[in-house]
Amino acid sequence: MEIDDLTYENVRKNGGFAIIKRYVHKDSRKKFAIKQLLPEFHSQPDYIERFIKEIEYTKRLQDNENIIKIVGVQIDHTTKTYYYIMPYAKMNLDEYISLNNSYLDFNERVSLFEQVLNAISYAHKNNIWHRDLTPTNILIFDEDTDIRLKVCDFGLGKDPESLSRMANSSIGGHGQWMYVDPDQYESLKKGTNLSDILSLGKILYFIMTGKKPLIIKDCKFKSVIDKAVNKEFSDISGFEEEYIKLRDIYLTLEETSSLTLLEYVDKQKKDIEWNEFYKLSLKGESTEHIYYDFMEPAMRILSDENSTFTFLEVVGTDDELFINKFIEALHYCHHNYGWPFNKQNNFTRFLIRYSHCSTSQKVKLECLKEAWYIAAVNDQWDSQEVILDVFSRYEIADSIVDELCIYILENGQPFEKLNRINLNRIRSPKIKRALAKLREKL
Structure with missing residues (x-):
């Protein structure tokens, strides 16, 4: 397609080193956008190379449905003509979420994010890093009744195998700052594949909450978002794997099925499918009492270290979600009737066993805090023996011992033992x- 096939309408966006204008096709009347390098940059090789690289990388990724299509290009150094043509989008993701956040359900938000993930995963598999991934660089298209997202603006992109001078330069204004890897503020060359994963985490937060990712608060996928922002994934496949695992759990929780864990355990007998056990535990359905419908069958199935280790091998680092659900139910029991109070020591033994098996120090801390509460605040003698035995036999990691001590002193009542x-x-x-400090109160 050539610019002569189009009729100019107006300027869509003017900023940075390029201008985007809206055109309409003379015959089909379809709208297109033309991105042109601004005249003041025609004599600056870095910006010309950046613009050409943007076209090159985008064209290399044309087979992906979630990356913008380039339908026409004009690069002429003699006439100083630099532009490319792409389909016109009425809005970007930032604008779309701002307008529709109140109306989007979970499934719709998942669909939006997975289109972005599909694009960036494809780019990484083709050795291209975006490094400027923000909601303003994700365009929204209406295709029949579906919303189609297309990632654009690979101007800061990098092929890690390329020796391009431009890829190692330092140019200001690298995208919406709150979505961009802070390491790129100092120098663009510090942007890597992990920079894109960081941006994906923040975009996931934005899509799920409608809020800017200045501070990441509790939300769906928070564990994945935190790991992305902290650059704990080595590559995008690790991010995808953990995202999909959590997505499937959340989608299960969204379903209308009301099967309780007790019903599932009684139905399956010993033939437990651990992923299903995990999902039903997080759902926490209850028809009689949370103790009978969730806590008792959970403790019955995870009644020894072998079964607990097997369960943890399946759920991995997501065991934090399980124990948080168990502790939430435990807190309910502390303040309500309808369950056997003489089972409190069973809770303590379960928590201690789970803490031994889990590799997460955060999980160990929460289990020990709850066991201490039962022992000291609820004054359960057997639990007192158990928790003191743990303190005598095992080292408590430095990363959690301070917080545990604070909890003991703030919440623990002294007991005769x-x-x-x-x-x-x-x-x-x-x-x-x-x-010793607590004993002084006796």
């Missing part, structure tokens, strides 16, 4: 001092 224990048996000096 503290007078009968030799505190020198306690392996952690900080826990020993916390118990």
Whole structure:
């Protein structure tokens, strides 16, 4: 397609190093956008190369349905003509979410994000990093009744195998700052594939909440978002894997099925499918009481270290979601009737066993805090023996011991067994001092 086939309408966007104008095709009346390098940059090789690279990378990715199509190009160094033609979009993702956030359900938000993920995953598999991935660089198209997203603006893109001087330069204004890898503020060459994954995490937060990612608050997919922002994934396939695992769980929770964990366990007997067990646990359906419908069958199935280890091998780092659900149910039991109070020590044994099996220090901390609450605040003698035995036999990691000690001192009531224990048996000096302080109240 040539510019002579089009009729100019108006300027859509003017900023940075290029201008985007809206045109209409003379015959079909379809609208197109032309992106032109601004005249003031025609004599600057870095910007010319950046513009040409944007076209090159975008054309290399044309087979993906979620990357903008280039339908015409004109690069002429003699006449100083630099532009390309693409389909015209009425709005970008930033504008779309701002207008429709109140009306989008979970499935629609998932569909939006997965189109972005599809585009960037395809780019990475073809050795192209975007490095300027923001909602303003994601265009919205209406295709029949569907919303189609298309990623554009690969002007800061990089082929890691390329020796291009431009890819290692430092140019200001690298996208909407809140979505861009902070490492790129200093130098663009510090942008990598992990920069795109960081941006994906923040875009996922924006799509799910409608809020700018200045501060990442609790939301769906928060564990994946946090890992992306903290650059804990080595590549995009790891991000995709964890995202899909959580997505499937959330979609299950959105379904109308009301099967309780008790019903599932009684139906399956010993033939437990761990992913289903996990999903139903997170859903936490209850018809009688949360203790009977969720907590008791969960403790029954995870009744020893072998079954607990097997379960944790399946769910991996997502075990935090399971134990949080269990603790939420435990808190309900602490303040409500309708369950057997003499089972509190069973809770403690379960929490301690789970903490031993989990590799997450955060999970270990939460389990130990809840076990201490049952022992000290609820004054359960058997639980007191169990928790003091743990403190005597096991080292508590430095990363959690301070918070555990604070919890002991703020929430723990002194109990008589503290007078009968030799505190020198306690392996952690900080826990020993916390118990000594507590014992002074007796």
